[in-house]
Amino acid sequence: MNHIAGSLEQYSTLIWHWPIAVYLFLAGLSAGAAMTSLMVKWIEGNNKAPWDGLIKAGALLAPLTICLGLFLLIFDLTRPLHFWKLLIHYNFSSVMTLGVLGLFIYTPLSFIYAAIKFKPWLFETGPFAGLLKPFKGIIDSIGDNPAWLERTLFLFAVIIGIYTGFLLSAMYSYPLFNTPLLPILFLASGLSSGVAASILFGLLFFKSEVNQKNAKYLLELDLRVVPMELLLLFALFVGMYFQGGDKTLVAIQALTTGVWAYVFWIGVIGIGIATPLLIAVTALRHHAYRVGYILLNSVVVLVGVVFLRLYILYAGQTFVG
Amino acid sequence: MAKKYAMVHDNNLCIGCQACNVACRSENQLPESVYRLQVWIKPEEYPNGTLGYEYHRQSCVHCENTPCVNVCPTHASFKNEDGVVLVDVDLCVGCLYCVAACPYQARYVDPVTKAPNKCTFCYESRLSRGEEPACVTVCPTEALVFGDLNDPQSKINTVLSERVTYQQKERLGTKPKMFIVPNHKGGIKS
Numbered sequence: 060m061n062h063i064a065g066s067l068e069q070y071s072t073l074i075w076h077w078p079i080a081v082y083l084f085l086a087g088l089s090a091g092a093a094m095t096s097l098m099v100k101w102i103e104g105n106n107k108a109p110w111d112g113l114i115k116a117g118a119l120l121a122p123l124t125i126c127l128g129l130f131l132l133i134f135d136l137t138r139p140l141h142f143w144k145l146l147i148h149y150n151f152s153s154v155m156t157l158g159v160l161g162l163f164i165y166t167p168l169s170f171i172y173a174a175i176k177f178k179p180w181l182f183e184t185g186p187f188a189g190l191l192k193p194f195k196g197i198i199d200s201i202g203d204n205p206a207w208l209e210r211t212l213f214l215f216a217v218i219i220g221i222y223t224g225f226l227l228s229a230m231y232s233y234p235l236f237n238t239p240l241l242p243i244l245f246l247a248s249g250l251s252s253g254v255a256a257s258i259l260f261g262l263l264f265f266k267s268e269v270n271q272k273n274a275k276y277l278l279e280l281d282l283r284v285v286p287m288e289l290l291l292l293f294a295l296f297v298g299m300y301f302q303g304g305d306k307t308l309v310a311i312q313a314l315t316t317g318v319w320a321y322v323f324w325i326g327v328i329g330i331g332i333a334t335p336l337l338i339a340v341t342a343l344r345h346h347a348y349r350v351g352y353i354l355l356n357s358v359v360v361l362v363g364v365v366f367l368r369l370y371i372l373y374a375g376q377t378f379v380g
Numbered sequence: 381m382a383k384k385y386a387m388v389h390d391n392n393l394c395i396g397c398q399a400c401n402v403a404c405r406s407e408n409q410l411p412e413s414v415y416r417l418q419v420w421i422k423p424e425e426y427p428n429g430t431l432g433y434e435y436h437r438q439s440c441v442h443c444e445n446t447p448c449v450n451v452c453p454t455h456a457s458f459k460n461e462d463g464v465v466l467v468d469v470d471l472c473v474g475c476l477y478c479v480a481a482c483p484y485q486a487r488y489v490d491p492v493t494k495a496p497n498k499c500t501f502c503y504e505s506r507l508s509r510g511e512e513p514a515c516v517t518v519c520p521t522e523a524l525v526f527g528d529l530n531d532p533q534s535k536i537n538t539v540l541s542e543r544v545t546y547q548q549k550e551r552l553g554t555k556p557k558m559f560i561v562p563n564h565k566g567g568i569k570s
């Protein structure tokens with residue numbers, strides 16, 4: 060390329076950086092944690108206080124991680140002080156607008172759901188009890204088992220989990236993003252990160268309130284979702300390979316070239332998928348309940364999902380055919 | 381009647397002099413580090429061993445089906461009634477979705493406003509005065525032709541009827557209003 064035309068710096072295809080990957084991770088985790096909490100709560104006998112530690116962990120993680128993610132997202136804008144314009148101007152063909160509208164519903168619901176699970180602490184024993192007293196009536200009136208709220212929250216958790224994938228797949232400037240499997244992959248990995256984070260958080264902070272039976276249920280769930288991720292990744296790359304042209308080229312480059320190939324094989328596959336499967340068939344075989352390994356399992360799943368988001372975001376913008 | 385502005389870049393007439401690039405910078409008072417328009421010069425070797433040059437106009441191609449407008453969450457990125465793709469900086473939050481979604485890498489982030497910007501066909505300045513875009517006026521070889529596709533008598537429609545043209549990345553369905561007259565020698569890499 061002849062530089063008589065001037066600097067080529069602005070023509071980099073790397074536009075979105077790590078805060079976006081972390082947001083995608085946190086949004087997926089939030090959605091996954093909400094689904095996890097609801098799935099445990101919906102098990103027979105779990106529908107009344109005192110809530111299981113895992114229900115509480117997921118209920119707490121969902122609003123916290125989505126808020127953290129959104130905070131990160133706003134400060135990653137090049138014009139962060141204008142972010143409120145996102146809230147009042149809508150473009151229904153933009154996945155970002157659809158995401159904003161989904162979050163309008165999901166975020167408050169996740170807070171209400173968490174408030175129900177932490178009622179005694181919020182309104183009686185915690186440091187904000189006095190301040191929050193006026194809201195006790197509202198939370199009480201919703202009751203402990205608001206079916207409409209829980210089902211809507213679950214539905215919107217699925218929507219949030221899947222929207223993070225469509226956010227990227229809507230761009231046909233990047234072949235690795237522009238695949239129909241990406242939203243499903245993000246939903247599946249978001250669920251597995253939500254399950255892992257709930258187990259980790261539950262066993263670290265609410266250990267005495269965690270019922271072994273529920274923890275085993277979640278471990279089994281994760282053991283089903285993780286191989287699904289592997290299958291989705293396999294189908295995604297093989298599918299791209301068979302599409303020909305740029306897509307074939309990008310599929311090969313993304314799996315074989317430079318630092319992002321290492322991130323994929325070591326971070327995503329090695330740490331995030333192979334290690335939990337190995338733990339499941341060795342240390343946790345026959346549903347053994349060994350807390351140390353369960354925690355380790357959760358950590359590697361989470362690290363793997365972080366790597367997956369980073370890998371997709373960066374490799375997708377690096378290899379463009 | 382609304383206009384449908386479009387441009388032709390003739391690879392055979394272009395000499396890669398960058399007069400368009402410089403005129404654009406001057407007309408639009410661009411900050412030093414960014415460009416709305418560059419002409420990329422690529423040496424080519426033909427099958428018989430002779431050498432030549434390809435000239436690629438790197439700028440917004442003003443799609444009819446605009447990926448940048450579709451993804452913009454606030455309508456800051458929009459296509460006006462005359463088919464020109466513009467940015468309303470006031471509405472922009474700086475998510476850079478448009479920059480990423482553009483398959484033509486036409487957008488840059490303005491170092492002053494921090495909002496994406498791009499070629500406007502000099503819409504607010506020269507077109508509103510009835511003049512042609514700066515790049516077209518200044519081109520010494522008349523490699524650039526500008527006009528209204530809705531006017532059968534326009535110069536651009538004459539050129540489009542007399543010369544072979546193609547649009548970049550046509551397979552994406554973006555329908556660019558930047559028509560390229562390919563080099564008479566060698567192959568076409570759209």
